[in-house]
Amino acid sequence: METDLRSLTLDELQNEMENIGEAKFRAKQIYRWMHVKYANSFDEMTDLSASLRKKLNNRYDICTVKQVKKLVSKEDNTTKYLFELENNYIIESVFMQYSYGNTVCISTQAGCRMGCAFCASTIDGVEKSLTPTEMLTQIYEIEKDKGETVSGVVLMGSGEPLDNYDNVLKFIKILNSKEGKNMGQRHITLSTCGIINKMYDLAEEDLQITLAVSLHAPNDEIRNSIMPISKANPMDKLMEACRFYTDKTKRRITFEYALMKGVNDSPENAKELASKIKGMLCHVNLIPINEVKERNFVKGSSESIKRFEEILLSRGIETTVRRKLGSDIDAACGQLRKRYKDEMI
Numbered sequence: 001m002e003t004d005l006r007s008l009t010l011d012e013l014q015n016e017m018e019n020i021g022e023a024k025f026r027a028k029q030i031y032r033w034m035h036v037k038y039a040n041s042f043d044e045m046t047d048l049s050a051s052l053r054k055k056l057n058n059r060y061d062i063c064t065v066k067q068v069k070k071l072v073s074k075e076d077n078t079t080k081y082l083f084e085l086e087n088n089y090i091i092e093s094v095f096m097q098y099s100y101g102n103t104v105c106i107s108t109q110a111g112c113r114m115g116c117a118f119c120a121s122t123i124d125g126v127e128k129s130l131t132p133t134e135m136l137t138q139i140y141e142i143e144k145d146k147g148e149t150v151s152g153v154v155l156m157g158s159g160e161p162l163d164n165y166d167n168v169l170k171f172i173k174i175l176n177s178k179e180g181k182n183m184g185q186r187h188i189t190l191s192t193c194g195i196i197n198k199m200y201d202l203a204e205e206d207l208q209i210t211l212a213v214s215l216h217a218p219n220d221e222i223r224n225s226i227m228p229i230s231k232a233n234p235m236d237k238l239m240e241a242c243r244f245y246t247d248k249t250k251r252r253i254t255f256e257y258a259l260m261k262g263v264n265d266s267p268e269n270a271k272e273l274a275s276k277i278k279g280m281l282c283h284v285n286l287i288p289i290n291e292v293k294e295r296n297f298v299k300g301s302s303e304s305i306k307r308f309e310e311i312l313l314s315r316g317i318e319t320t321v322r323r324k325l326g327s328d329i330d331a332a333c334g335q336l337r338k339r340y341k342d343e344m345i
């Protein structure tokens with residue numbers, strides 16, 4: 001396969017153009033076409049000569065993702081997309097409208113190998129780590145389809161971003177570049193299940209993105225029972241890495257905590273959680289668990305969620321409860337993809 005120009009940073013693209021004997025400024029033109037005008041072919045680049053377009057066509061590709069299914073919520077316009085990648089891999093993305101702007105939740109891998117017991121994306125393991133293009137074009141194709149600007153991105157679809165580290169970093173760099181979409185780093189949230197050594201690497205990158213850490217438990221015993229990654233990445237070490245990250249970046253971490261009835265949602269669990277994270281530069285996002293057909297975890301009552309929230313708040317921990325969007329197109333977190341794939345087999 002030919003090199004996909006869209007996955008290159010502007011610097012790399014400039015080198016590439018120089019290598020084939022073209023002027024450096026051509027790179028900026030092409031970059032704009034790919035990342036601002038969302039062109040999917042060289043033929044659309046009308047300010048390039050026909051001969052240059054032909055030369056590019058002969059040597060390079062511009063990859064994209066192809067929409068194969070879309071579900072629009074009548075309640076709040078939340079829209080779930082299934083996109084197909086090359087070689088028929090399927091990924092899921094979600095468009096969400098908030099008062100402060102439109103956000104897209106993108107996938108970083110087709111499937112996932114982290115094995116969280118409550119998650120649908122990991123059931124069949126990981127099939128592929130996405131290229132920068134495959135992450136970027138989820139956003140581009142959604143903007144085109146919706147005819148609206150997307151101002152925020154969360155890396156919370158299928159996949160573990162820190163298990164696809166180099167591509168994810170390049171994705172952020174391209175998305176944030178002023179010659180490209182120019183999305184502010186503060187509008188990009190990277191969510192991880194807590195791969196400690198990669199969190200230290202990320203802290204050194206000097207980024208202003210928001211880091212979300214999927215905690216989902218107040219101690220190792222519970223965490224080990226629902227998140228296999230926890231065994232090699234225990235909580236005290238994870239908390240140390242989080243403190244290092246906030247010290248280094250001065251950015252607040254979000255702890256995600258999916259409440260599962262009888263597993264991690266008791267008042268004692270809330271108190272233990274508060275004691276573990278007290279004093280940290282953080283915020284807790286409580287998520288009523290999305291019930292997945294293949295999994296046995298269920299949501300607690302709204303009272304139990306409220307009680308959990310109040311215990312954290314009363315101990316000085318900033319806490320929010322995630323609002324559920326698009327409940328009429330339910331198929332929560334990766335289930336749409338799973339169903340689509342199962343039906344194809």
Ligand code: SAH
Nearest residue numbers: 119156159160191192193214256258289290
């Ligand atoms: N691998 C990354 C990002 C993808 S998952 C991570 O683990 O953070 C995004 C978030 O959705 C994570 O917090 C994950 O734990 C959570 N999640 C997965 N399945 C869920 C479910 N059934 N209900 C609620 N949250 C879920």
